Amino acid sequence: MNRKYRKAIIAGNWKMNTKPSEVKAFIEELRGLSNRTKWCETVICAPFTHLTVASRAFWNGHVSLGAQNMSEHPKGAYTGEVSAEMLRDVGVKYVIIGHSERRQYFGETDLTVNKKILAALEADLHPIVCVGESLEQRELGLTNELISYQVRAALAGVPADKLRKIVIAYEPIWAIGTGNTATAEQADEVCSLIRALVRGLYGARLARAMPILYGGSMNEKNAEELLAKPDIDGGLIGGASLVPEKFAAIINAANQE
Ligand code: 13P
DSSP states (O other): OOTTTOOEEEEEEOTTOSOGGGHHHHHHHHHHHOOOOSSEEEEEEOOGGGHHHHHHHHTTSSEEEEESOOOSSSSSSOTTOOOHHHHHHTTOOEEEESOHHHHHHSOOOHHHHHHHHHHHHHTTOEEEEEEOOOHHHHHTTOHHHHHHHHHHHHHTTOOHHHHTTOEEEEOOGGGTTTSOOOOHHHHHHHHHHHHHHHHHHHOHHHHHHOOEEEESSOOTTTHHHHHTSTTOOEEEESGGGGSHHHHHHHHHHHHOO
C-alpha cells in the first residue's frame, strides 16, 4: 500500500456462495469484528440475487456494494443478462469484470471484457478488472507479456477522465482457490508492472492514483505481508471473504496504523 496516494480496497468476491437471507446476519457480524475505515474501503461483490437486500443491509454501514459480472449491452433482448444501469439502480458501486472464472467457463474474451468496462463506465460504475496468467503461461515465462496484453486490451478506448474509476486486480489463475498464494514479491512485481503500463498509457499522476489489488488465496495469515508491498493496494478475496472472522482480520490488517 502507498497511503500517500491511494486508499486500499479490500473486496470480497462471494462467487456463487451464500443465500440472500444470510446477508444481513453476515454484515452485522462483520461490523462487530471490524468497523475501521480510515485506510481502506471494504467492498462485497455479491451474487445478483443478493444485491437488493445487500444494498439495504450495507446502507450507512462500512461496506460498499459490488456485483460479479454485467452485460456489455445497455438493454434489450438478452435473456438472463443484467445491465450496468440495473446494477447502478440498486446501489451497486463496483463490478468485477473479466474474472478468470468468467473467461474460463463462460467464454469471456479480452474483447468482451473491454466492452463491459466501457459499458460500466458509461453507467458510472467502478470496474474491478481482473487479469492473470495460468501456471503454464508463468512457467513459459509469458506472465509479463500476457498481463501487458490483458491490461492494454481492457483499457482500450478508456478516456483519461474515466480512468480514476477503474481498479485492476492481479489474480494469477494458479493461486485462485488453491491455497498457493503468490509470494508477496511475485504479486508486487506484477502489480508494479501494471502500474508502469498505466503510467505509459496515461501518465504518472493517474497511474499513482490507481488501486491495484492482488487476488488468489489471500487470507488472514498472508494479508499483512502482501499489503506491506508498495504496489499492492488491497485484495480481491474469495474463500476468506465468506467467513466474517477471516474477512474482518484482512480488513483490520489494511487499517493497521
Ligand atoms: P480465493 O481467495 O478463494 O483464492 O479466490 C480469489 C478470487 O478469485 C477472487 O476473485
